[in-house]
Amino acid sequence: MLAQLVWESFAFVYAAANLLGVIVLAGLRDGAFFKRPSKEAVKEVQIAQKQYWSVGLNPLPGFSHRFFTLRNGVKLHYVVKTDSLLRKDSLRSSQDDAVKPQNVAVFIHGFPDSFLLWKKILGASSLDSHILIAVDLPGYGGSEGINTYSANDVLETMAEFILGMREKYLKEEAKILLVTHDWGAVIGARLAAEASQLADRWVIASVLIPEHAYSNTTAKVASAKQMLHTYMRQPTRISLLKNAYNTMKPVLSQFRRSFYVFIFNLPYPLAPIFPTFGNYWFLRLLHKAGHGRLAPSKYRKLTSKEAGDAMASSAGPALAQLDEPNGYAASLKNRLPNNGMLEKFRIYREGLFRGPWEKSIETVVALSEIQSSSKRGSGGSGAGLFDDGPPGALKAPATIVYGADDPAFESQLALGGVGDYLAKDSQVVVLEDSGHWLPLEELGSSAIEEVVAWAMEGEEGALKERFGGKWKERVRFHVQV
Template structure:
């Protein structure tokens, strides 16, 4: 059996490398034919990029009126995040009872992908906002390996520490503040994992265009089995669409030197192209829009590692972060694909188990969906916390049929799926899509009063709630 497993593993690796190489050539041809690879950035763009990078990452500034903060874990690992409210011992009683909203970004972004939503005056007045850089992204520290355990353990410790900083679990308060976790793309996939395996962390998860791996795996397995029935051959279409859409995943798992070239070739043509596509079809994004988005991906450099209070070493980026070149930063971000974080086993530490038990006040979490009894845990990977999924149906990265079919079986009670018919993958960047996501967040912050369908439709005509549990 070990020999068979090793052989299958080797075959899988060869297939990934071959398919990845073919897709890399395909993308390279597309960028050359479109002119993006050979087109040099304009002087206006370079100026906007330098300005945006300084505005977003200079620790002496407050980007969009937000505060740069760092949080160190037990092992010394340091997260970077921005917030509208600095948590401290002097945090006002009013601020300590406001909901805490934690934002998790995706590839190839950072906290700054949420900048438009974070600018909402109502959200700033009504909640404590925290947008964090995932490990290996933005200003957060690097990891040697981005496995499911390494990433989820650190992120869970970070969220638990935030709960303590903002007084969430101070049961002496008359009103206990709620926690809402919002995720997109990789942030969505990670948030779904937290909702399934650490549901005590939040009262509601708001999830946008990212895979629930167990559901997608089940869909793919079902598709493969059903292919044996010739009458059902049409079901292969979503698989073909998904393979085509996910070609970049294979390309990003090629050897590091090749991935490094992908990130730096054509003066960063791939990053620019990704961010141009992220803005959707509603007009051409300006040079400033693209510069801010690329600056979000690049993170801080040595020019941004400066503060007036340099005595406080905790308020500085790690040297490894600021010394990392743009091509190496791109490799760090792709390690989420390369190291199998999505399907890997999360081996919880004793400290994590104890902390989760503590904030859950020792209560046992039970599921109840529209198809499951009170004591039915549901399929593997089922969520055990309330969730609202906001999905762009024109997603060009995840086929909606594979991403949403059967999703109801994985959802906890009082959950919903909202589909946005015109939105693509980057719902939180597209102007129309992010308006809908923002309104759903505001609905959750306000105590979930009223029908979320009405809220979504008011911001996005045509939005539909397709699943309620």
């Protein structure tokens, strides 16, 4: 009880101090409270929203808007590549039994994005012959929100959506791939651990595997505490203090990197201030980071079009698109006054990272009916042939893609001992000089495209062989299981 009180007090003080510091920084350095978007900037957002969110238009070449209604009536928005579907219908009508069924890739974004995060990869010519689906998370983009953003509700929602996509688009002998980023990758890691039948391979980018990161953190804290206990009995051993500090450095580094997570978990009415103050200062900062514009060597303002596209991606459809017939749920209009930010940040607050998931009867039955891929072997983790590995270990082949310069995560917590949490035929790929928004970066998007193409083409040959030549100095295979 006392330890919990101390932790909650620390978290509140740390978050409140960071919120105050950020507000002062934004006000003094960036003039966030005095700047208003120009007419040109507003116009660019409106143009982008019409282009990407009008249900009667193709948001990307070959893609169309679709909706999936859950059992509870919640309406999720996704886009699907129709060119390949039309070709498939044509091939089916010709009754050509030699035609190989098309594989399916489902893309899941994170905070504060939408399906547009994957724009570069979805347009890749190497994926033209496959069915590509990109969904908006509940409460994001064009998808309706859900009652809570607990692990139970979010994982159940996404499992039901993936099962629906399998039923609608996946044909016998074809394979399905899940490609995920940020909070989408948290969902991907949890589903790969708790509902691995959903996909044949998981691509998990820019995230910590929840139970693995928790295990690494608690192990370092326990080790440091033991050193401090020993020091209290032997105060002359100053080296113990130094060793305890060095042991805790990765944890302290993660605290520093996660300052915004602490702010998002402040009590109301403090928590909603951060995602909306100063004309969405934090959101615009993330947009700059996603375009690699915060690094001193690359720093510059986003062009009006870049800023407009980024804001349209995060904000979702405007009133004009919501009023179109046969389209989005009416409840999305409630998000317009704050661009949906007050819905989006709840994903940090309500237990998705490590909370329990009690699968519904419908989900349990559907998962049991999916035939396991013959390539999975035992389906266990790298911990051993006859066990399931530690709690939270992935039970399906996965490719983890991590930016070496990702500012959101401490690499020792993200990568230390990660092989114990991976299933057979898995890899951890580290991209040099890469940050967090890999799908938007040149190297990151190209590398993820290469991984997706390799998986969709049947995983012929080792993945490492595809990253020779021009990739050799920039792509490092940290773990192969």
